[in-house]
Amino acid sequence: MSTANASAIAERGEPEHAATFALWILLATELLLFGPLFLGYVYVRTHFPDAAAAASRHTDMLLGTVNTAILLTSSLCMAVAAERARAQRSTQWWLSATALLGLAFLVIKGIEYQHEFAEHLFPDRGFAPADAISLDRLHGMQLFFLLYFAMTALHALHLAVGCVFCLGLTVRGGRQHALAVELTGLYWHFVDVVWIFLYPLLYLLGRAGG
Amino acid sequence: MKQYRLLIIVWIALLLLLAATAASALLQLGAWNSVLNLGIAALKAGLVMLFFMRLRSSHVLIRLTAITAMATLAILFALSSTDYFARERYVAPYQRPQQIAPVLR
Amino acid sequence: MTSAVHRGTPASATEAIDLGYLGGKFSLWSWLGTHDHKRIAILYAIAITTFFFLGGVAAALIRIELATPQGDLVSAETYNKLFTAHGVIMVWLFLIPSIPSVLGNFLLPLMIGARDLAFPRLNLASWYVYVIGGAFTIWALIAGGVDTGWTFYTPFSTMFSNSNVVLALLGVLIVGFSSIMTGINFIVTTHTMRAPGLGWFRLPLFVWANYATSIILVLATPVLAMTLVLVGIERVFQVGLFDPALGGDPLLFQHLFWFYSHPAVYIMILPAMGVASEIIPCFARRRVFGYRFMAYAILGIGIIGFLVWGHHMFVSGQSVYAGMVFSLLSFMVAIPSAVKVFNWTATLYKGSITFSAPMLYALGFVGLFTIGGLTGLFLAALALDVHLSDTYFVVAHFHYIMVGGSVMAYFGALHFWWPKMTGRLYSEAWGRAAALIIFVGFNLTFFPQFLLGYEGMPRRYHSYPPEFQVLHLVSSCGAALLAVGYLLPLIYLGWSLFKGKPSGNNPWQATGLEWETSSPPPTHNFERPPVVTRPPYDYPEQGEPA
8 A cells, every 4th residue: 555545545534544543553552551561671680680680591491482483473374364364365274373373372371380380480479489599689580570470471461362353353254354354463463573572581581601 | 375475584584583582592692692682673573563564565654653652662761761870870869878770781 | 314303392481402412312321322422522521520529529628637737637547548539530530531531522523524533432432441440449549548649659559558559550540541542532533534625734723632632642541551550460469679678669660650640741731722722712803823833832742741750750769860851851841831821822912802701711721821830840940849849839830730720721611612512501600700719719729839838838748837827728718719619610501401592503603613513513413524625713813803
């Protein structure tokens, strides 16, 4: 869609443009919803660098990397689905694949959470990592895990909502199907972008033993 | 398959970048680890936004929306850091003595 | 397409009017399930008025307590709960939604020549979210109360307060989503649904103001949402991102909180400025002076408003370097506001001025906003702020802006557009009387507080040294007068609904698309979509004959 054409459309108030614009504004609000968590992360990382690295080593880098690959692939499936929807072709398989990959991500995340709970890494009163050598280290690790759980849980919540929408779209057809797939796709890719940043920030600190 | 060529190429690039960031994390590069990781993350995010979210061909209004959101977040980080990175340098009489200063590495 | 004309039951001496959107279906569901932006605006008005008076009750109790130096009416903890309730209700349940959700909802489609907002069902949903969140918040504030202040500072709110903090946070969080929904709706509507010929620089300034407000709403509110969630998590799990004893930083909370709450004050004032820009040209019979500068100033206030939040933290332990940066930026944000004040004043020059009730409110707005703005500059000066911070000077400053500014503008707007919304004229004599009572009552209440603050009276204290009593007593008497002023419109505006004279389409001879349709407008707003060919505020230029 060329820019000149699009602005003419905007003046006439086409519903597709309005809906897409509205969704991007929603994505803007979502970015700013995650914002404070990222600021909190910067605080912990700069005030407790050793504790943050130690805490990050407790996360499962293999599962995290696999999950990132899964999510990136799900974005491909979603992009293909949107492309096909625009060409009025069937999207069911691709939407299902997207949702399935999303669910796989959530399952793996659940496994990671299970391990972390077992190691007493959930940041409540019972927080007790094996390598908290000082009070300072303990506080730093606890704050890191607060952000780890908050960020990944918020992300997982958004991903779950996305899965629901994808599954819903495989069942429903409807006249506005192409638009619905496009909008769901934008949302899905946003969730992917958030994870693209979460992965290095949470999983890749202190991995070289530093 | 032909019409999805671009999407598949982007996907392969994303996976390669993922491999790069994971592998580089295992090397001891000091501060450069973070720089590299965040740089690669920004590249991946850029690829997803430009090609999967089709920002390249979006209406100018939509690109403006994306930029405004990122700029607002940047303001939050930039102006907060005027506080955090200067707490020890410019001490006021009413500042608590036990303020923890950030350790930059 | 003609709407079925619904004639109201004729009262004894008044004519029946075509009820437009108010007529037609009368059932409860036709109102609670409506998609019509005008009906949703009325729904908002009812909820907002209710919350306003609840917040007012808290204020009344505060002022009664402060009439005497001893803390004799309520305990210290109850007093904390009172000012918290007053702040939470007035900021989040009244001021932030008031002009956008009532007048913005009603007028935005009319002013741009559209049939409704871009997403009517989202609009209705926003009202439900607002009412549910609001009810939840009120419940938290009344059933047990919250004693942290509306600012929820940590670590008191996270680690030490024994009150309904989490419930209140939840309520405010829910209300915040309502704001975001409204913001998205307004932005998309303004961009995509303007009538043919209505370019950006032909828009009424009220539309510009609501547009900028909506941008602030969608960018700032999510930050508040996450901050409140983090406070809740801290409180529940006893983990210390904001608690220095557990490795955290209380200033991190303050940075995040004020990153939202400073732009929030611009959410509260920009629509009020938009209202002033509609009323003043009409009753001076003059085009707005410097229309483009007014529009750019609105955008400028919105943008610079995001850069100044640290001026709430000058004495918090923030680095002095940050203090200097924020102080400088805070001086800069006054510039576009000053441009607007100059332009409103210049609009009056050689005008043919009518002191109608809306005009009295608008003029009062300009004067009181100026005082509030200037005292804001006092507070933006780092050195002065060390002395004035956490005193009644700050309380007086923000009440001059929020009450002398926003509330006056809200009342002015209600009066100005009352004929359009209801089809009836209210009594001008009562309208003017109420405006004057509010103006006098307001100044009696809040001017002494500048003096009190300068002399050292701290805020959020319910007992004080006896030498402050005279000024406090004056302030409390002023508050009583102010209360009378606020109650009067309930009576005469309510009366006008049944007995008021029919107003006709344009009783004020104002420009603007909303005045070209009937009063009240039909459900679909315009019989035929309008085409715009004239500039905005098509009154004579300054200096030309009226």
